[in-house]
Amino acid sequence: MKTSPHFAFLDEGSKKEIRRSILKAVAIPGYQVPFASREMPIARGWGTGGLQITLSVIGKRDVLKVIDQGSDESVNAVNIKKLVHETTGVAITEQTREATLIQSRHRIPEIHLTNDQILVLQVPEPEPLRTYEAKNTITKLLHSEEEYSGAWLMLFEQIMKHGTTSTGADHPVYVNGRYVMAPSPIPRFDNEKLNQSEALILFGAGREKKIYAIPPYTDVVSLAFDDHPFRTEDFTDKSCHLCGTSGVFLDELIDHHRGERVFQCNDTNFCIEQLNKKEREEVGTSEG
Known part of the structure; x- marks a missing residue:
């Protein structure tokens, strides 16, 4: 209905x-x-x-x-x-x-x-400027003047405090060389x-x-300094414990049966697709 x-x-x-x-x-x-x-x-x-x-x-x-x-x-x-x-x-x-x-x-x-x-x-x-400017009238003015020093200062403070940028998600980007x-x-x-x-x-x-x-x-470029380039989450030497795929975004889980940490594809459809592909390859190999 x-x-x-x-x-x-x-x-x-x-x-x-x-x-x-x-x-x-x-x-x-x-x-x-x-x-x-x-x-x-x-x-x-x-x-x-x-x-x-x-x-x-x-x-x-x-x-x-x-x-x-x-x-x-x-x-x-x-x-x-x-x-x-x-x-x-x-x-x-x-x-x-x-x-x-x-x-x-x-x-x-x-x-x-x-x-x-x-x-x-x-x-x-x-609003990517909200962390350091609460007023919409000001953020609109900053965008119009392409004044993004506050965004750079935010990243600089993270580097000074943590040694690297600490934006876990929603890391600001430059779009078409104009807007943050x-x-x-x-x-x-x-x-x-x-x-x-x-x-x-x-x-x-x-x-x-x-x-x-x-x-x-x-063109979309993540904000970063030349001496502190933008880095994504690091999944080097890690792969999905279900489909075996690496080079994708992984969730870290606890396998209670084995009592150890495992990694699994965050994208469930992608993981299922890789599992089906792996199964077809195994069937083809056994038939061959």
């Missing part, structure tokens, strides 16, 4: 207004575009900004995938999928390669995205996937009422 008389829940006027904001965001990469964030049947802070983008751009032929920190089956992901499906009837998938529209919280899929896909990232805090942007709380490991991405990447912050974007094939 549909929860709204409108296709994709929102009325057409609301979707048009959000799409206009998206178009402006695409035209000015990294720039935060204000929009009239609507009340949604989920709490603010649970992905209302990303959900409004998804509902505004989705079409009847789209195939939707929703993930939360790499998982297709978290409460947040399942509820968003249910709402979108019940108000659109679109196909739902857990396969990254099959999806035309992917909404995500805190991760970019491990599988390479293509130019016929759109990635929507949920954003809790869109918050990439959403993705791990540093995913920052490099933003650079020259084939897919259109849209960011939605419902509570803060901002939309911004990285168009395909846009």
